[in-house]
Amino acid sequence: MTSVARCPALLIAAPASGQGKTTVTAALARLHTRQGRRVRVFKCGPDFLDPFWHTMASGAPVHQLDLWMTGEADCRARLHAAAQEADLVLVEGVMGLYDGQPSAADLARRFGLPVLAVIDASAMAGTFGALAHGLQHYQDGLRWAGVLANRVGSERHSGMLQQGLREPGHWLGALWRNPALVLPERHLGLVAATELEDALQRLDAAADALADTPLGRMTPREWQERWSVDFPEPAAAPPAVPATPCLQGRTVAVARDAAFCFVYAANLDCLQALGARLVFFSPLAGQALPDCDAVWLPGGYPELHAARLAANHGLRDSLRAHVAADRPVWAECGGMMALFERLTDGQGVTHALWGLLPGSVTLHKRLAALGPQGLRIGADELRGHTFHYSTCDTPLPARWRTHPPGAAAGVVGEGEAVYLHGSIAASYFHAWFPSAPALVARIFGGRGGLSVLGAQSGALAA
Structure with a gap:
């Protein structure tokens, strides 16, 4: 009989790269880890740099999930194993929600992952609601968690953004515009967390900011009720390691x-x-x-x-x-x-x-x-x-x-x-x-x- 592991989970996505989804994912992992919960983080698609931050935030290894590169069977096996041991599973998307073949949206649909959209709202007001609505409804079959506004300028600005949503219950809060919450980058992506002496302080600052939002104030029971996902044991096995350990002794x-x-x-x-x-x-x-x-x-x-x-x-x-x-x-x-x-x-x-x-x-x-x-x-x-x-x-x-x-x-x-x-x-x-x-x-x-x-x-x- 196939075993099923049940665990709250979110896929953190955005309209495009550079919106702040890595910061939000790492902040969520750090916030819940500080509260004593076991958090497992995954990265959608090939990426070496974001996992440095998620590993530091969660204290656990971070693996990739990609329906082509790693394969569906591998994804299922890793999610099922994580859900068996964790209190919370987080998956950071790649680029924009619908970018790539396969996309983060494809992954979310395949495994029933609720989608949290992070949107850089620094240069918009009413359009924020249109963008959130489009992300949710552009393709059918997505399980929607809500939206978090990033780089917001003021309480008044936050109120304008919230009022623009068609479904008020999808508002999960705002993170203020703050240079301390920006993770440094270079030509291949983020600077690895291990290269920065203040990396943990940066994560704590982001977690503190997130704690002051509706998303950050949610209790474990609320997570369970709203965003639990059933992760069945995979029926098909990923590519097998040869029965004889071919590199034994090497x-x-x-x-x-x-x-x-x-x-x-x-x-x-x-x-x-x-x-x-x-x-x-x-x-x-x-x-x-x-x-x-x-x-x-x-x-x-x-x-x-x-x-x-x-x-x-x-x-x-x-x-x-x-x-x-x-x-x-x-x-x-x-x-x-x-x-x-x-x-x-x-x-x-x-x-x-x-x-x-x-x-x-x-x-x-x-x-x-x-x-x-x-x-x-x-x-x-x-x-x-x-x-x-x-x-x-x-x-x-x-x-x-x-x-x-x-x-x-x-x-x-x-x-x-x-x-x-x-x-x-x-x-x-x-x-x-x-x-x-x-x-x-x-x-x-x-x-x-x-x-x-x-x-x-x-x-x-x-």
Whole structure:
């Protein structure tokens, strides 16, 4: 018999990016965590930066929910597990409520999540009600929780906004215009909470502001009565970890610091489920490569720390020795950038980097690529996304290319190149490991990693 976990839940959405939904989600998590409740937060769509804030606010790991990248079965399993242990489940949407395929609205409909709309009301009055009405009714089937006005100028302004709503019961309050409640940003999104000494104080200030709204004053019983959701145990299982722990006895070294911080918590869980022992090291701290069988260099901000990375000759040399021994390296986006010979940063300064890949990387002012991507190798498809402001110039041929969702099998992709150079596999592609655990085991297992698959397969794979 299928088990059902029941728990109050909200999906926090907005008309567009930049409206304040990350702040509101983190403030809700912090407010309820301070009151002794167990809160689990999820992020809709691929995102590395917002989860830093939600993890700090809730004190619990934050995972992604995406009907394509992570898959419906994975989403159901994670929501069901969270609802079994939590007092409150929060899901932050992505971009605007209806943006993307699939969108945050699609996720809300699929799982019956009530939608809370956060609207930046700083330059509107009566139109606030029209926007709220449109968000609720643009598509059928949404369970609506209400609306929260953000960046409101005064009590009079708040009253005008509230009067503009067709359904007064949907008013959940206003947050005042306050620079202290704005989370700092840079070119790839929010600054990670771990980089700011006052991050927790910022969250507490946001939680305090939210506590003074109708939403913040609601009791746990009111949450239960208004927004409880039944999360059934999934009937279909997500992609299975091989029965034999393929990475048993192998150690995977993971770069982790401010330069290499784009790591999905679920990816670490997947490696451990495959049997790997994880060790972490910091290139920015000058650490050499620890004793290991494979290396993962995740994405991050090497362009902000290029001088310090270039000076870490010990790590460069130990990586060279690792590759010379034919041990695998998986390098994603920023991890790949650090492996090239040169990197030109946003100020036009060129740095000599680790030189394990031939070529150079240049950072640009405008976005170079953005969107969901999949990597097919044989029968496996590893799903993920791309998001970067730099481009690379290399003589290396693309051994594989990623593809957008919906691309037919066997068609050569036009997405990100995946380069093979010795035992290094490198790409701008960020992978969601649980989407293809068997392929992940081949990336990090055995000698040569993906280079073995590259030698075995003839034509380029889409």
